[in-house]
Amino acid sequence: MPRLNVNGKERDFDAEPETPLLWVLREQLNLTGTKYGCGVAQCGACTVHIDGEPVRSCVRPVSTVNANQKITTIEGLAPNASHALQKAWVELDVPQCGFCQSGMLMAAAALLRKKPSPTDADIDEAMTNICRCGTYNRVRAAIKVAAKARSAA
Amino acid sequence: MSAAASPRVSRRRFLGASAATTAGALVVGFHIPDSPLVAKAAAQGSSPAGEINAWVLIKPDDTVVVRIARSEMGQGTLTGLAQLVAEELECDWAKVTTEYPTPGQNVARNRVWQNFSTGGSRGVRESHDYVRKGGAAARMMLVQAAATGWSVPVAECTASQSVITHAKSGRSVRYGQVAEAASKLTAPTDVPLKDPKNWKIAGKPVKRLDTSHKVDGSQIYGMDLTMPGLLNAAIKDCPVFGGKIKSFDAAAVTSRPGVKKVVKVGDSAVAVVADTWWRAKSALDALPIEWDEGPNVNVSSATVAATLKAGLTADDAVAGAKIGDARAALGQAARTIEAVYSYPHQNHACMEVMNATARWTSERCEVWCPTQNGEAAFAATVEASGLPSAKCEVYKIHLGGGFGRRGMTDYVRQAVEIAKQLPGTPIKLIWSREEDMLHGRYHPVTQCRLVAGLDKDNNVNALHMRISGQSILAGVFPQNIRNGLDPVVFQGLNASGAEAAIGYTVPNLLVDHAMRNPPVPPGFWRGVNLNHNAIYLECFIDEIAAATKQDPLALRRKMMASHPKHLAVLNEVAAKVGWDTPPPQGVYRGLAQTMGFGSYVAACAEVSVSDAGELKIHRIVASTDCGHAVNPQQIEAQVEGSFVYGLSAMLYQECTVKGGRIEQTNFDTYPVLLMKDMPKVETTVKPSGGFWGGVGEPTIAVAAPAVLNAIFAATGKRIRDLPLKHHSLKKA
Numbered sequence: 001m002p003r004l005n006v007n008g009k010e011r012d013f014d015a016e017p018e019t020p021l022l023w024v025l026r027e028q029l030n031l032t033g034t035k036y037g038c039g040v041a042q043c044g045a046c047t048v049h050i051d052g053e054p055v056r057s058c059v060r061p062v063s064t065v066n067a068n069q070k071i072t073t074i075e076g077l078a079p080n081a082s083h084a085l086q087k088a089w090v091e092l093d094v095p096q097c098g099f100c101q102s103g104m105l106m107a108a109a110a111l112l113r114k115k116p117s118p119t120d121a122d123i124d125e126a127m128t129n130i131c132r133c134g135t136y137n138r139v140r141a142a143i144k145v146a147a148k149a150r151s152a153a
Numbered sequence: 154m155s156a157a158a159s160p161r162v163s164r165r166r167f168l169g170a171s172a173a174t175t176a177g178a179l180v181v182g183f184h185i186p187d188s189p190l191v192a193k194a195a196a197q198g199s200s201p202a203g204e205i206n207a208w209v210l211i212k213p214d215d216t217v218v219v220r221i222a223r224s225e226m227g228q229g230t231l232t233g234l235a236q237l238v239a240e241e242l243e244c245d246w247a248k249v250t251t252e253y254p255t256p257g258q259n260v261a262r263n264r265v266w267q268n269f270s271t272g273g274s275r276g277v278r279e280s281h282d283y284v285r286k287g288g289a290a291a292r293m294m295l296v297q298a299a300a301t302g303w304s305v306p307v308a309e310c311t312a313s314q315s316v317i318t319h320a321k322s323g324r325s326v327r328y329g330q331v332a333e334a335a336s337k338l339t340a341p342t343d344v345p346l347k348d349p350k351n352w353k354i355a356g357k358p359v360k361r362l363d364t365s366h367k368v369d370g371s372q373i374y375g376m377d378l379t380m381p382g383l384l385n386a387a388i389k390d391c392p393v394f395g396g397k398i399k400s401f402d403a404a405a406v407t408s409r410p411g412v413k414k415v416v417k418v419g420d421s422a423v424a425v426v427a428d429t430w431w432r433a434k435s436a437l438d439a440l441p442i443e444w445d446e447g448p449n450v451n452v453s454s455a456t457v458a459a460t461l462k463a464g465l466t467a468d469d470a471v472a473g474a475k476i477g478d479a480r481a482a483l484g485q486a487a488r489t490i491e492a493v494y495s496y497p498h499q500n501h502a503c504m505e506v507m508n509a510t511a512r513w514t515s516e517r518c519e520v521w522c523p524t525q526n527g528e529a530a531f532a533a534t535v536e537a538s539g540l541p542s543a544k545c546e547v548y549k550i551h552l553g554g555g556f557g558r559r560g561m562t563d564y565v566r567q568a569v570e571i572a573k574q575l576p577g578t579p580i581k582l583i584w585s586r587e588e589d590m591l592h593g594r595y596h597p598v599t600q601c602r603l604v605a606g607l608d609k610d611n612n613v614n615a616l617h618m619r620i621s622g623q624s625i626l627a628g629v630f631p632q633n634i635r636n637g638l639d640p641v642v643f644q645g646l647n648a649s650g651a652e653a654a655i656g657y658t659v660p661n662l663l664v665d666h667a668m669r670n671p672p673v674p675p676g677f678w679r680g681v682n683l684n685h686n687a688i689y690l691e692c693f694i695d696e697i698a699a700a701t702k703q704d705p706l707a708l709r710r711k712m713m714a715s716h717p718k719h720l721a722v723l724n725e726v727a728a729k730v731g732w733d734t735p736p737p738q739g740v741y742r743g744l745a746q747t748m749g750f751g752s753y754v755a756a757c758a759e760v761s762v763s764d765a766g767e768l769k770i771h772r773i774v775a776s777t778d779c780g781h782a783v784n785p786q787q788i789e790a791q792v793e794g795s796f797v798y799g800l801s802a803m804l805y806q807e808c809t810v811k812g813g814r815i816e817q818t819n820f821d822t823y824p825v826l827l828m829k830d831m832p833k834v835e836t837t838v839k840p841s842g843g844f845w846g847g848v849g850e851p852t853i854a855v856a857a858p859a860v861l862n863a864i865f866a867a868t869g870k871r872i873r874d875l876p877l878k879h880h881s882l883k884k885a
């Protein structure tokens with residue numbers, strides 16, 4: 001049986017090789033925090049990390065991910081929602097409907113890994129996720145709050 | 154009054170509710186077919202322990218459960234309504250939680266929670282009175298229970314922070330300790346409410362109650378549901394509006410992995426049921442289907458536009474706003490100015506695609522779904538299930554966006570129809586994004602011809618607005634069309650009223666509508682008709698200002714002197730943006746104001762356009778007067794969010810028709826504004842008191858015209874048909 005390393009655990013699954021990673025996470029591993037929004041890598045709701053890199057899992061065939069690559073989903077971002085971004089999201093009341101926010105947070109977390117103090121241009125470049133509720137300005141502000149909190153820590 | 158006593162009374166009550174709100178945006182129009190059976194369910198029902206009244210339940214540990222009848226879809230109504238109840242309850246806000254009563258319970262308890270419909274920005278403005286009374290009555294009963302326990306007069310007791318105190322004797326008791334006794338008391342009939350001036354929880358920028366689950370992936374949306382034995386369904390409805398299924402070859406896919414069944418749904422759709430959704434969807438994509446494309450196969454955007462264009466000068470229009478004699482005044486005008494605008498079909502494109510989960514047996518039908526209207530979903534479930542209403546129930550699930558789309562029940566019916574073909578098995582129906590784009594309930598398509606008549610001093614003495622195009626009510630609630638008039642068409646253009654009145658004094662005004670309904674199903678789309686009406690009027694006012702060399706603010710002020718609330722928000726915006734001082738080099742400003750959903754709103758956009766024609770929206774300054782502001786920071790969030798929705802529509806979005814079907818199938822052809830293009834938004838919330846206006850929708854309508862007017866200031870180009878992507882802003 002094929003196997004993935006998700007949020008630090010080895011997980012078996014049963015799916016055809018071309019099945020997108022998104023649907024393996026959601027339907028085989030019951031990790032439903034990662035969302036389906038478009039299926040064509042346009043909206044970013046399905047963003048997860050593979051070895052720390054943001055990946056749109058709706059177009060990534062599961063067969064192209066090997067068992068040694070470390071997949072992180074929103075459920076595994078940090079224990080007890082303790083990531084600086086998650087705290088900033090709560091502090092600024094960022095989510096509205098919240099459906100896109102897992103992907104937003106995962107994209108933002110990948111950004112902060114690379115650029116601990118991102119400029120507005122860095123944020124514009126990294127954050128290409130779609131939010132229909134229109135939370136962009138609070139997302140931007142919360143990324144800056146999180147970056148500041150981390151640099152102060 | 155008992156909705157259960159007679160089905161006819163019940164039906165009248167539901168339809169009565171719709172008639173009362175036709176001036177608003179969303180309108181309820183459904184009925185539960187068999188109320189006598191519901192009476193039995195009511196008789197069998199009993200209140201849960203600690204329920205003080207329908208709105209408030211208090212547990213022994215002091216946890217306060219506030220019942221919320223409206224649906225939370227991101228707009229913050231869950232928190233706002235809880236604030237109103239908690240304010241009057243005098244409870245500890247930190248102990249407040251919320252829950253949705255079910256539509257079945259509402260029917261069984263004679264609609265004790267009243268209207269579940271969540272649209273038209275009505276969540277707070279329509280229910281503030283009775284939810285506050287619910288909180289106040291519960292507080293009075295808790296105090297009464299404590300006073301009785303102490304054998305002291307009620308008037309000597311005070312309640313604060315979930316504690317009742319008798320100061321004279323120095324005694325106090327927690328709400329949780331007296332909740333059971335309070336729940337047995339008779340509800341008071343005279344329930345005075347606080348003056349909003351004295352609010353401590355309402356009116357404050359408290360944090361939302363529903364954030365924590367949205368940052369760690371634990372919030373469950375409809376598409377995340379799971380239960381033992383659940384199967385998944387993917388569906389394709391005939392892509393041509395009005396078409397049907399001719400045939401499909403189920404045998405071609407039934408041996409694919411995980412596939413359980415291929416079923417016909419109604420006469421126009423087919424679904425594949427499988428163990429996982431991905432397998433269902435993959436099999437559906439491989440399923441050979443033959444469609445009977447029906448009568449609309451030759452409909453295109455061009456044929457629709459031609460029909461609407463003919464309506465601009467047709468004789469069959471119905472007047473919605475009429476003051477003086479506009480036609481005669483135009484004939485005598487010293488000068489006339491004329492323009493024609495148009496606005497396309499658009500899809501709501503909620504982030505979470507349509508979905509519903511249903512389980513059907515001959516004894517019971519249950520549905521779990523994200524819905525903006527639990528009662529309409531319940532009525533649809535009853536009808537599709539073929540079961541009496543007492544054997545049906547709907548459980549509302551948190552919505553991944555609504556924007557009006559989830560007030561409809563098409564996806565609920567489909568789920569039940571599929572579940573009926575697999576009795577006892579829970580079926581989760583999830584649409585693909587492509588299905589969602591092809592089967593929307595689209596923003597109505599309209600064109601508008603505006604003619605203004607000026608006197609010799611360039612005063613606007615007459616205005617005729619002819620709107621030609623689609624009526625939402627004709628498509629959704631045709632019973633609410635009266636004498637050919639769809640009142641929703643005139644949002645923001647009504648001659649008067651507390652809902653959506655025009656903010657200008659024009660001595661001779663005529664706004665009329667030539668109804669032209671193409672076979673593309675319309676729906677209530679965040680902002681509804683206010684979106685295009687505000688573009689038409691606010692851009693045209695700007696055209697008049699330019700043609701007569703008047704300052705756009707000065708012209709508006711002149712015409713708005715008798716509309717002080719409209720004017721106040723416009724003045725606020727002008728002051729805050731610094732209209733009297735020049736903008737930064739290369740930056741240009743545009744104004745817009747309107748009234749809708751009971752609120753007054755205005756905006757000023759600052760834009761620049763490069764020589765290559767690249768638009769940058771730098772900042773939008775906005776002001777909103779919603780009468781009473783229940784949560785100012787959430788109102789700011791709604792204003793910002795509404796601008797994203799409105800600007801996405803203005804910049805990029807249209808659903809074009811070819812061969813009777815929608816051409817755009819995903820976000821690659823139906824783009825959304827992204828972070829990099831998001832302007833700064835500065836919002837002032839100016840609640841002037843004395844009325845309750847809506848928040849989620851009104852401001853969406855001023856974003857587009859403010860930016861379009863700023864584009865004109867920057868380029869001299871007047872954009873009259875949308876989206877903007879069709880136009881080059883490059884310097885000539």
